[in-house]
Amino acid sequence: MAAIEEGGGGGHKGPGVKKAKKLSTRVDMTPMVDLGFLLITFFIFSTTMAQPTAMQLIMPKDTEKPEEQTKVKASGALTIMLGKKDGLYYYEGDDPTKIQATDYKKIRDVIIQKKKNTKPEDFVVVIKPNDESNYQNVVAILDEMSINEVKKFAMVNISPVENELLVATEKANGI
Amino acid sequence: MTAFVDVSFLILTFFILATKFKPDEPVEVKFPSSVSADKIPEMDAFLITIDKDGRVFVQMDDPNARKSIAENLNETRNLGLTPANIKSFTNSPSIGVPFAGLKNLLAMEPEQQKNVRQPGIPVPDSTGGELYYWIRDAKSTYAGKKVSWLIKADDATKYPVIKNVLEAFKRNDINKFQLVTKFRDAPIGTPLWNTRQNQIGAGKK
Numbered sequence: 615m616a617a618i619e620e621g622g623g624g625g626h627k628g629p630g631v632k633k634a635k636k637l638s639t640r641v642d643m644t645p646m647v648d649l650g651f652l653l654i655t656f657f658i659f660s661t662t663m664a665q666p667t668a669m670q671l672i673m674p675k676d677t678e679k680p681e682e683q684t685k686v687k688a689s690g691a692l693t694i695m696l697g698k699k700d701g702l703y704y705y706e707g708d709d710p711t712k713i714q715a716t717d718y719k720k721i722r723d724v725i726i727q728k729k730k731n732t733k734p735e736d737f738v739v740v741i742k743p744n745d746e747s748n749y750q751n752v753v754a755i756l757d758e759m760s761i762n763e764v765k766k767f768a769m770v771n772i773s774p775v776e777n778e779l780l781v782a783t784e785k786a787n788g789i
Numbered sequence: 790m791t792a793f794v795d796v797s798f799l800i801l802t803f804f805i806l807a808t809k810f811k812p813d814e815p816v817e818v819k820f821p822s823s824v825s826a827d828k829i830p831e832m833d834a835f836l837i838t839i840d841k842d843g844r845v846f847v848q849m850d851d852p853n854a855r856k857s858i859a860e861n862l863n864e865t866r867n868l869g870l871t872p873a874n875i876k877s878f879t880n881s882p883s884i885g886v887p888f889a890g891l892k893n894l895l896a897m898e899p900e901q902q903k904n905v906r907q908p909g910i911p912v913p914d915s916t917g918g919e920l921y922y923w924i925r926d927a928k929s930t931y932a933g934k935k936v937s938w939l940i941k942a943d944d945a946t947k948y949p950v951i952k953n954v955l956e957a958f959k960r961n962d963i964n965k966f967q968l969v970t971k972f973r974d975a976p977i978g979t980p981l982w983n984t985r986q987n988q989i990g991a992g993k994k
Contacts, residue, residue, distance in 0.1 A: 667972045673965075
């Protein structure tokens with residue numbers, strides 16, 4: 615009476631009923647991968663990997679009073695002068711006429727030699743960039759101070775006499 | 790394919806997490822390298838950027854500091870800035886114009902500000918020029934905090950400009966700076982290299 619007829623009663627499906635097709639679970643991933651790579655590219659280009667570092671520079675306070683100024687023994691002083699076109703010149707002691715030309719590779723040996731030959735408490739490097747030198751030179755020479763662990767160094771304005779000698783040396787060397 | 794996607798998404802995740810966006814820069818500066826390994830402090834930094842033509846820019850991270858500096862300068866230098874100008878100043882991270890041109894610059898739309906060629910803050914001689922006043926007001930704004938005074942200059946910047954900038958700091962009694970550089974290793978065999986090797990050795994023990 616109330617029973618619903620179920621496909622022939624025999625349990626097997628009739629000819630009109632289709633077997634449910636098993637759907638594939640695989641999705642087309644190509645658009646997703648495309649988007650993924652787009653994002654990778656974007657982040658690669660917008661990122662800054664190498665963080666800049668900071669070099670500490672401490673300058674002395676300007677003072678007019680002679681008793682506050684640091685005295686430098688001539689025997690322990692090495693003066694390095696920076697000229698144009700990456701030129702580098704130095705002299706030892708307090709006689710600027712003994713000026714010698716060098717470069718950024720050889721200066722390390724000069725500093726190490728001088729450091730070896732002087733008492734540590736007397737050793738001081740005086741850096742005098744002239745108006746033609748550039749920032750890269752200044753940083754390179756300050757860097758040389760930390761590479762060679764020079765404890766005492768000073769950045770000083772170049773005197774007119776020294777500048778003249780420097781320019782004369784540059785001329786003699788054809789720079 | 791699946792493995793490939795896995796790897797690519799791993800890389801993607803890495804870059805998303807590791808990324809730090811390049812900050813807005815007024816000019817492109819190729820700074821020199823040094824052996825110093827100290828990190829640049831992130832907060833409370835006052836940055837002076839000098840490009841290869843010697844144009845000087847100031848940059849401050851903190852918008853509050855920018856606002857208070859703008860108000861200070863407006864008062865002390867009679868710039869005649871309107872509140873809208875000061876708001877614009879608060880939103881622009883870097884400034885490189887003389888005081889006389891500041892009002893004009895700030896009246897522009899932010900997009901225009903980026904595109905206009907700024908002449909740089911005048912630092913004509915060892916008196917420090919207008920930069921002296923910038924630093925003075927920055928110093929009073931940051932009073933009581935530990936500020937890092939950063940200088941970022943191009944390789945090709947001439948030394949006299951650097952000297953004048955340093956002079957502007959010195960006149961404000963600031964003698965400690967940090968120069969922005971790229972890291973490079975200390976050359977092998979030098980005293981610094983030896984010291985660092987010893988430190989590494991001591992750390993392992």
